Amino acid sequence: MRKKISFLVLLLILCLFSGILLGSVPLSPVRVLRCLIGLDRDSTTYILVSTVRMPRAAGACLAGMGLAASGVILQSVMNNSLASPNTIGVNSGAGFAVMLTLMLGGSYTSAVPAAAFAGALTTTLVIFGLAYMADSSRTTIILAGITVSSFLSAGINTIKLLDTDIAVNLTTFMIGSLSGITFDALKFPAAAIIAALLLSCLLTKPLNILGLGDDVARSLGLNVLLVRMILLVLSSVLSGCVVSYAGLLSFVGLIVPHICRRLFGSDARYLLPCSALLGASFVLVCDILGRVLFAPFELPAGVLMSFIGGPFFLYLLFKKKGGRRVNA
């Protein structure tokens, strides 16, 4: 297990470095390294690295971590292997809140992430309340998620049509993109994402117990309602903050936890940190590919994610048809 984790850490470092190195303007590795340790402060490379590439790589890294961790938490809390910030509509909730705040004239630095969190949490609670009241199966939760999701997307589109001056490119926002991120815009969400990640790593043990189902968890003396609420809030912070600066990135929160479950098992003590690491690498790779493949044109990271993620999701669905379904 230690080997696998160090491999993931190495992979992430490699992806981070490539994220800084590669792009529409090619840079030399030696120069980039010199800039990273603080030399050549006047060169164009330094300016490019510190104002464009580094915030972008950091943003991609945190987006992957936040969405993947949020997916792991939602899957365990809802006991539903198809749950993720996207499938249950949490991302759309955050996106709707972001658009609403921008329309009302909120500033990008603090108001938007806070609104995104509020939107994500409200949607999570609505979905969870629906599931709880109907005592419903996992399919019902996903269907409710899709319904809420398309409802909120309609809201997003309406806002955009009503207020054409809004400071967001709707297409890239709906797909999810990391272009144009600055350290300033990243400050607040980054702090919140890191704090929520650390907190959820402390709660992996109760997360495991919750994954056994409510009845069993209660018998083991877990305060099911309280722990579930804390975890739902954490997962909303994670996905909401990501949406606030990266838009509606899809599939990370669903696919990465699934891959990690295969590789590392369902024990949340390993699953959560590993998913965060792999999620970060995955978003970085997608972002790099989007910049490099058709340079100087740029594909948003979300497009590549759907290209890779869609078929992979189908593969997961069909592969399980013959065998036993994973249900945790």
Added chain:
Amino acid sequence: MLEFCHVNINCGLVPVLDDISVTFQKGRITTVIGPNGCGKTTLLQCLNGSSKVTSGRILLDGEDYLAMPLRERARNLSFLPQVRTIIPTLPVRTLVEHGRFPHLGFARRKTGQDIAIVENAMALAHVAPYAEQCADTLSGGIRQRAFFAMTLAQDCDYIVLDEPTTYLDLSGQRAFMEMILQLKKQGRTVILVLHDIGQALRISDRLVIMQDRKIAAASTPKECLQQHIIEDVFDVRIKEFSDGEGCYYFFD
């Protein structure tokens, strides 16, 4: 001793059980039996909080059980619920280790003693050979025994099992009954819900018979038989045969 004193129980928001008083004696095996839907599971589920007690008291060795913190309850009384729709994709050993959660809590790491208790629980439930296998790859019977081992790993004086033999074949059921007798020898109090009345009559020190959401009788199996309570409640006739090894019951 576990005492229910004038307990009213809601399942969700619907009142299900009304003014129930019943006592489970310490160090004995007590089995709750009754026709489907008579409230057996609801009665026991208030011990882990899955059904809500709206009034009345539950005393565990004289202490107010419902006033205890959840974790302390789980250190005194372990409860294995009836149906599990969720199959964890965890190795059996990890699953059984979860039984130590009430003792370890969020932060404390497991010690040698915890590991020994987990090993003993797996040995007693006969799942030690499957320790490294994932629970979702195992058959229903072995999985049931793995959950049983988890309940044993809680290491409580009171053990409550709701229909523990449902997924077990005949030899599995026999092995299970031997495990229950072993637990009794260790001085533990066992409370069961069983559907097999013959089994209940053979293994129990006392029976609690429920009918229409009321306690119809609580007595030794012998008295229950003599007073024809089981025959009335289940609407059957019982025929008893015995040989050198024990008694057998047939139902008509």
